[in-house]
Amino acid sequence: MAMKIDVSLCLFVIPIVLSLLLSSHHFAKADNEIGEPLITATCRKTEFPDVCSSTLESDPRTSSANLKGLSRIALELAIIKANETKRAAFSLINNATSYENQGKRLACYDGFASRVNQFVVSLQNFDQLKYSESNRIVEVFIGGLNYCIDLGVAELSTRITFLRKFTTDVKAILHLLF
Template sequence: MANQIGNHSPQTLLIITLISLLSISKSFHETGAQETGKALIESTCKKTEYPEECISALESDPSSFKANLTGLTRIAVQKSESKLVETLNIVTNYVLNSTDYLTWGFLVFCRDSYNASVPQIQEGLQAFDKLEFEKSYRGVEAVNKAVVACDKQGLKMLSQVNSLLFRITKDAMTILDLLF
């Protein structure tokens, strides 16, 4: 084999090497282009605390399959906002239908906490669009703190929705950290 290499001029070896490198590079690029969406979602979500929920949330938005990391992050923040609004509606419904005064008081606390975090996450989305990721993080963090405060009220009827909201915001915060 050494004799075969020795028979080629340096220019020929250089050309062979460059063609080989271009072929390998093209092969990697084509494979990456085919798997970018799902592969990026999975690799990003593996870095979160709740990867299964993260994957499920991101894959529920068809645009995530074409998104880069910044796009995925925005989708995660949007999912946090929509889950917050959904949770707020559930809590409000419980407030309106509560018959026990003590439970009603705890529910009102939760409703007010969630209600106060709505403008914060909306500001976080606006900040995200201006590439102000730290401010966006604070908006998602405000929702996460509202969940923790509500959960401390010990309302079993909210444990599932609080858990889902906590997990999605926690994962969104982790993904936002990847942009810093």
């Protein structure tokens, strides 16, 4: 009789254990996604998923990145786009049609350049695992993005609109780390 109970108990316990092992493997696999599945899952959690996906998928490094790597790449891409916008703002200064226009463009460049310089510090914080501080700097950067548009430098509106959307998404991605 004791033998029947032990065998019955084993037949009952083994399927439960196997079930738990298989389900935990499934969850571990979801947590360790990389590449396009990770980009898709991550970008769904952002405000502008299309901007997020297309920008991240354009970088070949994302094909083998985990969430931390994807976050860093997203931050780097945002900084690259910010520096491109800064260069565009600088080039507008020399093409001004009036002193007033040149003054607006110069103020735009000065204000934007100082924000980009602060934005670069967010990458240093990220590398020091200070995700919260990095996220705070990104938020401050987003808050100042419309400065040039508010000054009347309409030539930068497309770049700044894209940068605002993507940087908002970067902030959401960084938030997933803490």
